[in-house]
Amino acid sequence: MPRFSIIVPVFDEAAGIADALAALAPFRRRGVEVIVVDGGSSDTTVELARPHADRVLHAPRGRAVQMNAGAEAARGDVLLFLHADTRLPPHADELLLNALTKENASIWQWGRFDVQIDSSNPLLALVAGMMNWRSQITGIATGDQAMFVTRRAFTQAGGFPDQALMEDIALSKRLKRIGRPLCLAARVVTSGRRWERGGVLRTILLMWRLRLAYFFGAEPAALARRYGYVPRDG
Numbered sequence: 001m002p003r004f005s006i007i008v009p010v011f012d013e014a015a016g017i018a019d020a021l022a023a024l025a026p027f028r029r030r031g032v033e034v035i036v037v038d039g040g041s042s043d044t045t046v047e048l049a050r051p052h053a054d055r056v057l058h059a060p061r062g063r064a065v066q067m068n069a070g071a072e073a074a075r076g077d078v079l080l081f082l083h084a085d086t087r088l089p090p091h092a093d094e095l096l097l098n099a100l101t102k103e104n105a106s107i108w109q110w111g112r113f114d115v116q117i118d119s120s121n122p123l124l125a126l127v128a129g130m131m132n133w134r135s136q137i138t139g140i141a142t143g144d145q146a147m148f149v150t151r152r153a154f155t156q157a158g159g160f161p162d163q164a165l166m167e168d169i170a171l172s173k174r175l176k177r178i179g180r181p182l183c184l185a186a187r188v189v190t191s192g193r194r195w196e197r198g199g200v201l202r203t204i205l206l207m208w209r210l211r212l213a214y215f216f217g218a219e220p221a222a223l224a225r226r227y228g229y230v231p232r233d234g
Contacts, residue, residue, distance in 0.1 A: 008037070
């Protein structure tokens, strides 16, 4: 079985990072490597993460940059990129390592999980269902779905492009040239906080507009500003 690494990019996640990493403890006991990559947090994220991770790294702020730094340092032959507010199914490591064996290397080299959004709002259940359906049809995975990839395919694709938003979509497009994604029906559970914080319907409409603009060639940096993300150089 190949070694397996989980890479968690973080920025000011002190409120939940200890719980997030504690949820990964069973994987670490089974030999999975957990790497946290901090993007310059101003709170106690780093101090809280250290007892629960194999390594805590520092990188310039930006998910793409942080995840690439984690991938470079990881020892695993399979890399999984996990948002700090997303929880894996209990046996995610076994599912991946059984699917991405050498015998299946010609079939599967990357993929994602189905997603469930942790919220009582029925609109978000619909959003999750649409995300899973759209991903099945298009072969495009999002960060909320806990993307995973063999190191060989990640290197061949050139890693995440250094852009402020939609880096998951951009990497998916690169990986699709290598092979189709493995879409696992097992569900990761991601927090509904970003939808609820900005208003569920308003955030849904914003994300649709941003994705449509990206499809038609809008610059990721401009989209990030519309999303409310402040790039590391400004």
